[in-house]
Amino acid sequence: MSSIALxxxxxxxxxxxxxxxxxxxxxxxxxxxxxMSERFTALRFLSRLYDQALQLPEIRDEHMAGAASxxxxxxAELTDRVMxxxxxxxxxxxxxxxxxxxxxxxxxxxxxxxxxxLTYSGVKDSLTDFDxxxxxxxxxxxxxxxxxxxxxxxHSTNAIQALxxxxxxxxxxxx
Numbered sequence: 001m002s003s004i005a006l007x008x009x010x011x012x013x014x015x016x017x018x019x020x021x022x023x024x025x026x027x028x029x030x031x032x033x034x035x036m037s038e039r040f041t042a043l044r045f046l047s048r049l050y051d052q053a054l055q056l057p058e059i060r061d062e063h064m065a066g067a068a069s070x071x072x073x074x075x076a077e078l079t080d081r082v083m084x085x086x087x088x089x090x091x092x093x094x095x096x097x098x099x100x101x102x103x104x105x106x107x108x109x110x111x112x113x114x115x116x117x118l119t120y121s122g123v124k125d126s127l128t129d130f131d132x133x134x135x136x137x138x139x140x141x142x143x144x145x146x147x148x149x150x151x152x153x154x155h156s157t158n159a160i161q162a163l164x165x166x167x168x169x170x171x172x173x174x175x
Contacts, residue, residue: 010057014141017052018130021123021144024049028082028120035090042089042116043163046156049119053148056141063138074124082120086113094162115159122152 024045032038089112098108123144130140 013052013055013057014130014137017049017056017144018127018137018140020045020048020052021127025120025124025127028085028116029078030085032085032088038090039163039166042112043160043167046116046119046160046163049123050153050156050160053144053153056145056148059138059142059145063135074121079121083117086117089113089116091166094158094165096158096161110158110162112159112162115155115162118155119152119159122147122155 027041027045033041092111092113094110094112096108096110098106100106126140126143129136129143
């Protein structure tokens with residue numbers, strides 16, 4: 001495979017991720033629907049984001065040269081709107097197993113809405129960079145990939161597992 005094809009594949013992976021990130025953010029910034037639709041839509045978006053984040057290319061330093069030096073941040077108004085919407089998210093609480101820094105296993109109560117918000121904030125800020133184009137789009141891709149492995153990827157997988165368990169339990173309730 002030639003380097004041009006790899007470059008094109010990388011560009012397409014960045015574009016696909018940006019499109020899904022934009023749809024996910026728009027969904028959370030909009031009005032909620034019924035409980036079942038909310039949970040299923042969250043599961044679909046988180047699964048797509050996770051899959052597409054795994055396909056994001058590693059961004060080399062030379063692609064970052066010339067990118068805007070300031071990082072984008074969400075407005076307080078937008079943050080408040082999304083948080084208010086997530087306050088009404090259905091069936092939020094779940095339990096998961098985590099390891100302490102000493103290697104001990106502990107049961108932790110968590111919140112799907114919190115995971116959704118942390119995933120949202122992990123992808124939203126970089127959409128502004130992506131929309132600037134040129135080198136800023138590469139900085140956005142670098143940020144999405146870095147924060148995926150650092151933080152929001154774990155939150156998305158926790159929420160995916162919790163939502164999947166909810167649907168599994170509902171489907172098997174009558175057996």
